[in-house]
Amino acid sequence: MTVWHIILIASIAVLALKLAGFTIPAAWAEKPTVARLANLLTVSLLAALIVVQTFGSARGFEVDARLPAVAVAAMLFSLRVPFIVVIIAAALVAAGIRALT
Amino acid sequence: MTDGIADGVAHRKRHPARSPEVSAAIRSSFAVGLAVAAYGISFGALAVAAGLDVWQACVLSLLMFSGGSQFALVGVLATGGTAAGGAAIASAVLLGARNSLYALRVAPMIGPGVAKRLLAGHWTIDESTAVSTAQPTLTSQRAGFWWTGAIIYVGWNLTTLLGALIGDQLGDVSQYGLDAAAAAAFLGLLWPRLKQLQPIVVAVGAAVVAAVLMPVLPAGLPVLAATLVAVAVGLTNWLGTRESDLAEAEPDPMGER
Numbered sequence: 001m002t003v004w005h006i007i008l009i010a011s012i013a014v015l016a017l018k019l020a021g022f023t024i025p026a027a028w029a030e031k032p033t034v035a036r037l038a039n040l041l042t043v044s045l046l047a048a049l050i051v052v053q054t055f056g057s058a059r060g061f062e063v064d065a066r067l068p069a070v071a072v073a074a075m076l077f078s079l080r081v082p083f084i085v086v087i088i089a090a091a092l093v094a095a096g097i098r099a100l101t
Numbered sequence: 102m103t104d105g106i107a108d109g110v111a112h113r114k115r116h117p118a119r120s121p122e123v124s125a126a127i128r129s130s131f132a133v134g135l136a137v138a139a140y141g142i143s144f145g146a147l148a149v150a151a152g153l154d155v156w157q158a159c160v161l162s163l164l165m166f167s168g169g170s171q172f173a174l175v176g177v178l179a180t181g182g183t184a185a186g187g188a189a190i191a192s193a194v195l196l197g198a199r200n201s202l203y204a205l206r207v208a209p210m211i212g213p214g215v216a217k218r219l220l221a222g223h224w225t226i227d228e229s230t231a232v233s234t235a236q237p238t239l240t241s242q243r244a245g246f247w248w249t250g251a252i253i254y255v256g257w258n259l260t261t262l263l264g265a266l267i268g269d270q271l272g273d274v275s276q277y278g279l280d281a282a283a284a285a286a287f288l289g290l291l292w293p294r295l296k297q298l299q300p301i302v303v304a305v306g307a308a309v310v311a312a313v314l315m316p317v318l319p320a321g322l323p324v325l326a327a328t329l330v331a332v333a334v335g336l337t338n339w340l341g342t343r344e345s346d347l348a349e350a351e352p353d354p355m356g357e358r
Contacts, residue, residue, distance in 0.1 A: 046196075048327035073288050
């Protein structure tokens with residue numbers, strides 16, 4: 001599979017899911033289990049992606065400058081700092097630690 | 102606002118029939134839309150850092166147009182390369198599943214017409230759903246949906262291109278902390294969803310599962326395995342309440358915080 005295949009298959013599938021919502025019966029949205037699963041699925045994926053992106057490396061699991069950067073990001077999000085500012089701050093923390101060590 | 106008098110005077114600029122509700126909806130659209138569109142820069146830069154070229158980054162934003170799914174796809178590709186393609190696709194698609202529920206909520210506002218519904222489907226994301234469902238009248242809901250969708254679609258694609266071009270010039274991304282920025286981006290998408298005990302428990306459980314499996318499974322699979330936590334808790338509704346189900350179904354974009 002090339003990068004283009006991956007991009008096109010995933011994009012078409014994500015688009016199809018959006019369009020499916022316009023065709024399936026509206027009563028589905030009222031089902032609490034469906035709504036709950038969709039929400040918790042999103043939560044679990046995002047939480048796992050945070051871990052993989054923070055600790056992932058060629059050797060499997062590694063603690064480095066990304067961890068303090070994510071900790072700073074968590075602090076800023078809790079203070080309701082805007083998204084783009086937090087992202088830049090996290091990048092600066094990691095870059096700063098790497099420049100100094 | 103006395104529209105009758107204003108119309109009589111005929112000096113009321115371009116939109117003599119715009120109600121206060123619609124004006125408020127359009128203001129919300131700009132506030133949310135511009136804030137969200139701005140972080141397309143981080144997506145573009147991260148996509149290039151993950152090994153995509155500028156065109157591939159732009160096609161994702163044009164065609165997939167769902168921030169979480171796009172970040173997930175390039176995140177898995179960044180660690181696993183094309184060998185993790187299947188897991189990258191699965192992560193993006195699972196993360197896009199919530200858009201189906203948003204579409205169900207938005208569909209009644211859009212009305213009939215195939216072309217209109219296709220475009221509305223493409224623009225059904227966290228932010229357009231949140232802004233439109235927050236409006237009091239049908240016309241203001243419609244205005245909120247279309248304005249938010251249009252502003253983010255145009256803005257997100259322009260900033261993706263800009264970010265990809267910047268990322269192309271940067272070279273070694275870890276030097277600039279872009280890998281940490283990606284982790285922070287996922288945290289930002291997760292943060293507004295952690296208002297109840299149930300999602301917090303699922304988030305912690307999924308994080309532990311992913312961390313434990315990372316050294317033993319190929320890239321991408323730990324993320325998919327972590328979704329089993331959501332399925333187990335979701336089906337049994339452990340720690341859940343009827344009220345929390347309804348509250349959690351509400352999209353809550355960062356832009357509105």
